[in-house]
Amino acid sequence: MSxxxxxxxxxxxxxxxxxxxxxxxSFQAESGEAxxxxxxxxxxxxxxxKLLVGLQLQxxxxxxxxxxxxxxxxxxxxxxDIGYVFQDSDSQLFMTTVxxxxxxxxxxxxxxxEEVGRRVQAALERVHIAHLKEKSIYKLSGGExxxxxxxTILSMTPDIILMDEPSAALDPxxxxxxxxxxxxxxxxxxxxxxxxxxxxxxxxxxxxxxxxVLVKDGPAERILTDRALLEEHGLELPLSLQSAGRDS
Amino acid sequence: MEQLAKRNxxxxxxxxxxxxxxxxFYIVLAVSFSKYQLAGLLCMLVYPLFVFQLAELSFFGALxxxxxVLPLVCLVxxxxxxxxxxIVMWAGPVGISGGVLSMLTLMLKAVxxxxxxxxxxxxxxMEELCHALSLxxxxxxxxxxxxxxxxxxxxxxxxxxxxxxxxRLRAPGQKGIAFKAWGPLLGQLLLRxxxxxxxxxxxxxxxxFKGQFYSARKGGFRRADFVYLLAFTTVLSxxxxxxxxxxxxxxxL
Numbered sequence: 001m002s003x004x005x006x007x008x009x010x011x012x013x014x015x016x017x018x019x020x021x022x023x024x025x026s027f028q029a030e031s032g033e034a035x036x037x038x039x040x041x042x043x044x045x046x047x048x049x050k051l052l053v054g055l056q057l058q059x060x061x062x063x064x065x066x067x068x069x070x071x072x073x074x075x076x077x078x079x080x081d082i083g084y085v086f087q088d089s090d091s092q093l094f095m096t097t098v099x100x101x102x103x104x105x106x107x108x109x110x111x112x113x114e115e116v117g118r119r120v121q122a123a124l125e126r127v128h129i130a131h132l133k134e135k136s137i138y139k140l141s142g143g144e145x146x147x148x149x150x151x152t153i154l155s156m157t158p159d160i161i162l163m164d165e166p167s168a169a170l171d172p173x174x175x176x177x178x179x180x181x182x183x184x185x186x187x188x189x190x191x192x193x194x195x196x197x198x199x200x201x202x203x204x205x206x207x208x209x210x211x212x213v214l215v216k217d218g219p220a221e222r223i224l225t226d227r228a229l230l231e232e233h234g235l236e237l238p239l240s241l242q243s244a245g246r247d248s
Numbered sequence: 249m250e251q252l253a254k255r256n257x258x259x260x261x262x263x264x265x266x267x268x269x270x271x272x273f274y275i276v277l278a279v280s281f282s283k284y285q286l287a288g289l290l291c292m293l294v295y296p297l298f299v300f301q302l303a304e305l306s307f308f309g310a311l312x313x314x315x316x317v318l319p320l321v322c323l324v325x326x327x328x329x330x331x332x333x334x335i336v337m338w339a340g341p342v343g344i345s346g347g348v349l350s351m352l353t354l355m356l357k358a359v360x361x362x363x364x365x366x367x368x369x370x371x372x373x374m375e376e377l378c379h380a381l382s383l384x385x386x387x388x389x390x391x392x393x394x395x396x397x398x399x400x401x402x403x404x405x406x407x408x409x410x411x412x413x414x415x416r417l418r419a420p421g422q423k424g425i426a427f428k429a430w431g432p433l434l435g436q437l438l439l440r441x442x443x444x445x446x447x448x449x450x451x452x453x454x455x456x457f458k459g460q461f462y463s464a465r466k467g468g469f470r471r472a473d474f475v476y477l478l479a480f481t482t483v484l485s486x487x488x489x490x491x492x493x494x495x496x497x498x499x500x501l
Contacts, residue, residue, distance in 0.1 A: 053454055055450055055454075076456075079453075079454055079456070080456065082454075084451075084454050086447060086451060088444075088447065090406070090444065090447075091444060091447030091448055091450075091451055092447075092451045094399050094448045094451065094452070096250045096251075096254065096373070097254070104452075104455050104457075105455035105456050107462040108455060108456030108457055108458065108460075108462065109456045136250075136251060152455065153455070156455065156456075
């Protein structure tokens with residue numbers, strides 16, 4: 001049976017004296033779901049993800065992660081359950097080799113070296129890059145970096161995975177490979193992206209944000225095929241649907 | 249440098265505390281020579297030469313990497329010949345003043361210090377060095393600071409590369425960077441590096457970082473570590489405290 005992993009109630013957030021970036025956002029997410037977070041630039045997608053991992057704590061409303069309230073005292077326990085994949089892989093990867101970077105989290109959580117080694121191997125195999133294990137981070141291609149970024153959080157065996165623009169700057173082959181990898185991941189996934197085709201290929205549910213307001217929350221197929229709704233909020237139909245429309 | 253330090257090579261596998269101790273010991277002994285003890289100081293070249301051989305490192309590769317630092321350290325004592333003109337020794341018919349001798353001694357001390365530090369870094373990864381410092385009970389805050397500076401240095405260099413590339417592409421035919429562009433360029437560089445460094449720090453915190461870097465090193469001191477330490481401590485002490493240069497000179501003559 002699926003259980004409630006994330007519960008956001010009346011979330012409002014603003015950076016210091018600026019206008020609110022998120023206004024009265026409420027939603028729930030259950031284990032095993034794959035949720036696409038879509039919206040035009042500045043809609044508040046990345047900010048929402050950051051709030052879900054506690055990178056910002058001065059918000060109004062409430063965020064519950066696996067029943068734990070998002071507050072300073074709970075951060076360590078909450079973060080142990082969440083893997084966050086940054087938009088820019090260069091911010092995510094900082095150790096010298098792939099294996100060291102993937103081992104960073106389990107080592108920090110105090111696991112014995114043998115278990116750390118097992119986790120590293122398992123995470124790399126899960127994203128099909130075991131052959132890169134000893135490769136220097138600085139010599140990875142963009143697609144490889146993205147997969148290594150995912151491996152760095154899989155080694156934490158998280159129950160929730162948050163991804164910020166995972167398909168940005170990937171070539172078609174790497175993008176296709178990433179879609180396969182993402183679809184093989186079991187935990188709850190929340191993926192913020194402009195790439196609506198990517199969202200369509202990976203997510204069953206979509207949350208549409210516009211200027212910090214949650215406009216629509218529902219099945220991906222319904223929202224992503226609603227041209228009027230998307231255009232009203234600064235988006236366009238996924239390219240695959242546009243070309244299908246032209247073909248017919 | 250990190251790739252050099254992480255080679256599957258036996259000097260790289262020596263305990264970092266041993267290498268750290270030997271480097272500090274060597275530098276202390278080298279700088280302890282008086283300003284006219286050039287012959288004795290020259291004997292200290294044995295250590296870097298040996299370690300270059302043992303660690304299978306290229307001496308010329310090191311000189312190439314240190315090409316910016318070495319000329320700078322060689323400026324040390326450059327004015328000594330003007331202040332101390334008294335002839336203190338003769339090389340055949342040529343009289344050598346105390347100033348020239350002290351200048352050469354100072355330069356050698358600086359070069360030896362740089363070479364010893366290079367050898368330490370080329371054979372020891374930064375995490376290992378920090379591990380050695382933590383074994384010495386150096387306060388955690390200093391170790392983390394050192395580690396972060398090291399990580400951010402790479403970030404800064406990468407950003408600097410991007411900024412200068414972007415500049416060059418839009419300033420064809422221009423040599424270097426125009427003086428008036430330095431201000432905004434440096435400002436951009438700092439802001440971008442700050443953003444990137446913040447991203448890295450957030451990524452570390454989200455993966456359980458609590459101010460401690462974990463070393464992959466397994467186990468404590470091995471027999472090879474003790475042998476390495478004992479051998480080099482003995483050799484360096486002999487070179488420093490016995491008149492090796494004189495003894496060799498007498499034997500040769």
